[in-house]
Amino acid sequence: MADTHKVRFEPVGMEIEADEDETVLDAAFRQGVMLIHGCKEGQCSACKSFLLDGDLQMGRYSTFALPDFERDEGYVLLCRSHIYSDTEIELINYDEDMIRSGLPVVTVQTEVDSLVELTHDISLLRLRLPAGSQSTLRFHPGQYVDITVPGTDEHRSFSMANLSAAEGHLEFIIKRYPGGRFSSLLEDGLAVGDPLRVTGPYGTFTLRVASDRRLVFIGGGAGMAPILSLLRQMAESGNEREAVYYYGARTEDDLIQLAELARLAEQLPSFRFVPCLSDRRPRDWAGETGLVTDVLERQEDNLADCDVYLCGPPPMIDAALPLLEGMGVPEEQIFFDKFTITAAAGGLTDRRRIPVPPMSQDTERCAPMATAENTAPRSFPRIEFTGAEAGLKEFPSSKSRSYSYFTPRKKRATMYEDVTVDVQPDPERHLSQGWIYGFADGKGGYPVDWTVLRSGDWHQFLDPNEEWEQTIYRNNSNVVRQIQLNLENAKKAGAYRDWPMAWVTFLERHLGAWMHAEHGLGMHVFTSEQRSAPTNMINTAIAVNSAHKLRFAQDLALYNLDLSEAGIGFDGAAHKDVWHSDPAWQGVRENVERLTAIGDWAESLFATNVVFESLVGVLFRSHLVMQVAARNGDYVTPTLVGTGEHDHDRDQRYTRALFRMLTRDETHGEYNRDVLQGWLETWLPLSVRAAHELQPIWSQPQEKPATFADSFDAATAGLRGLLSDLNLSEPKGLAR
Structure with a gap:
């Protein structure tokens, strides 16, 4: 049996396991991770990615899909990649929503249920699924499966036209090609009851339900199948988005599925539905004529606020893409499937699906081939520089992704390193002329004396979470979407109605009070710190910490409003008096307010993330609310508070890495440990007192499975482990 290794995908932070005898793409399919892909055979480059670390070997592929110079840089095709160690891969083209909504790829044996001629060259093939396989084979509307050509190892790919495998069948609209390896069987080679093996689902040609933009569908011929599936999905779900479908056919006899539409x-x-006929021989045709792209251009003006879905033959796709660009459609709002004719042995041909590489992470398309462009003469002088005149400098890796001015932590530089390391100028590294900007008091750039801690090289710190601007926006938006969905489902299900009144009172008072702590730390501790550290890498990590705190505080505030309107007697204003005057919360309040007044950024970070968060934050969030909620019939609050705990885990990870670097510094490690030990002795008693003053609220829920003593022990155990990792001594005040 082949060995199994882990594959981590960045920047989405997902992991799968892959056997050595399967490709990375197949391993992802097997585990329901839907990566952007196309031909699955090394021909189209849709799955092109970048190897960050690990032992990976590729099978045969087309150098059109992966030129040699890209391979040498570290690019790989996931459909041809086998791994022989734990591996880290950076996805270049990805749609995170699609990745996380993937369904496992399975193989099932079906039977031909019916075969109907829709036109002289298009058939409707219906396959019956065996009993029980409906729960095994699942697909999203718009996806496709591979159908194995009987008697061969070859397959052809076709989109489902129906809505769900739960219907007990799969429905395909297939164009018949003379001599086609599979499609020719539709005329005289297949009969009702014949077995056909299908494998899937594949594809990302799916409806982006989070968008509310107008929908424009463009198709032709058998390309109606996935669009019909999407329209059926809209009808079933009650989707009210405005939509138009431009469908191209040659003659009126070539129009299909009119009754269904x-x-x-x-x-x-x-x-x-707007049918368009390219051959207007029938005199009684009163509809649109011309190519479907011509009709689109006549009927539409600006499509910038539309999502456009295309499915059809290459000439239609190739004509539509530049037209859509000219009509203002952003690349990320265009989704399409493209079909080609596949040459088979003996000159036989058949249609085969080759979705082309995405132009951006949200699309399934490729750039049109470069064409000559006529430019009007300029009416004023144009100044042009050569590269040398403009100051352009070339060095051995200037055209390479692997820049020579910093050394990556792993085999290849990650996206995080590319956009973070040395982004700020620093005279200690590359800014030989000194700081080019400064502050009113004369200090320049990023002063190292804004903390008493010292480092031989502050630039050694890299965030183990590899967070930067794009990831925090994406991760926070994903969390907000999930919370909103959970709360909407809870309201629809009436989940709040059966809560004990004691639990309602607990939430209105104490979860609401904690909201003030989260907001205070996010706004007045981390936001003020995030420009104070001496490197961009540290500042970015702190800025992300601030975004986590502010988002979580906002989540708690919105939850407070939801519960206030739920009709369960929830007092949405109670938290203010609790925060200001309840004796149980005054220790926490004092602790938070004192944290906001620290002048040394590193002391502020240490006192907050190492001491306060470990003793008070984790104690309240994880060892009280998360433990008690379900016992009181509340399965909603843990989904919200759990996001705050997840944020804390990530924030503690970078905090641990930073202070571990400082305590192990070859030159300043002993000095830094002494400073941190002093800070610990200063701030620990304040946080211990704040934690103990919360003890009375442990008795307030109706169901209380955890005691304060057990909860405090669990919190202190976590702090002890952190202090040990930082080579710091445990203070006496930490005892139970």
């Missing part, structure tokens, strides 16, 4: 139009009041 009329039925969908009745269910979708904001939907229009």
